[in-house]
Amino acid sequence: MTVHTPKLLTPEEFASLIEVAISSPDAHIPDPHLAKLVTLGYVAVTAKGPIVTGDGLIRITESE
Template identity: 85%
Template structure:
């Protein structure tokens, strides 16, 4: 499935991505942020909880 959405995140959404990476599987982030991160393919839900995907990790490292 191809998602045609901008890859840009607000600073708050980016902080939520970091939060998932640090506190998986149960981060405390706003539902709209989670929905956008999943739609963009940066985060996925697994049986063990939320996990940052390879694309999400790349997005994090691009910002350093």
């Protein structure tokens, strides 16, 4: 079961999540943001670069 925690991201971290969604795999976001997004399961780092996961997409749509 996936537990969504929408309040765990600062506005800047959320902006980084959106940046990955829009610019992947060429997103350039701060390393601390990337580490947190990966830890929360919103982003996965692949050989081609960071990509938004299904949970990350859900997190983005939850805040609309």
